[in-house]
Amino acid sequence: MSNAVSALNGKVAPGEVTIREAGLRGMITLRGDLSDSKLKSVCTGLSGADFPMPGQANCVDDKGLCWMSPDEMLILVPYAEVDAALELIEKNLKKKHHLAENVSDARALILVEGAYARDVIAKLAPVDLHPDSFAPGDFRRTHLGQVAAAFWMRDDDTFEVICFRSVAEYAFGLLEASAKAGPVRYFS
Known part of the structure; x- marks a missing residue:
């Protein structure tokens, strides 16, 4: 490897x-209903940042959230934490319509x-x-x-x-x- x-x-x-x-920066694109409280909670929990309004980015050190479109959030995490973050997203949003992908590389x-x-x-x-x-x-x-x-x-x-x-x-x-x-x- x-x-x-x-x-x-x-x-x-x-x-x-x-x-x-x-x-290297961990980047996850998350598509889904950005008004959903569970999705918001997952995003803020992973990033430690407030959920951004449209046209905004909220970052704390090397973590953050960037509003990409009405149904897309970019989640920034340390590169080494991407796999764990994706697992957490899947676990918490498994019953919700969403798409989460690692776009770091x-x-x-x-x-x-x-x-x-x-x-x-x-x-x-x-x-x-x-x-x-x-x-x-x-x-x-x-x-x-x-x-x-x-x-x-x-x-x-x-x-x-x-x-x-x-x-x-x-x-x-x-x-x-x-x-x-x-x-x-x-x-x-």
Whole structure:
């Protein structure tokens, strides 16, 4: 059996805004009735985070919940805990219509950290990132350049970006180039 390897092997592009791969992260896509109290309880129990409203992500350290669509939640857990989390989901939701899948190895997680992280993302995504429209905890599924991605703000200076593993190198390169180009200063 081979060892799990993250999409970019911990790649880092240091600078005023640092772009770095977050390494292996457990990711479970859970589809079902997001208004169901049992489903909500399972999600919050696994993540230790509050259940998010539409368009939101709630994260605590390396765990969290991201609202993906009206019937889909992305559950973030440590990579080593995915199998146990899936077992818990199946045990608690076995009589409820749902689908839970491990998507950890199909995705990459990239962090964008620094004073003008908002500018770095805004240059690449067709999303209104003005602080009045997009704040910590906000989450969007969109594109970065030509590839599908999702991102959320952890805090005022940190974005987390999820993309498919197959385009991780491209997404990282886009983010790195955007950071190197410097701030636009539109938001300040």
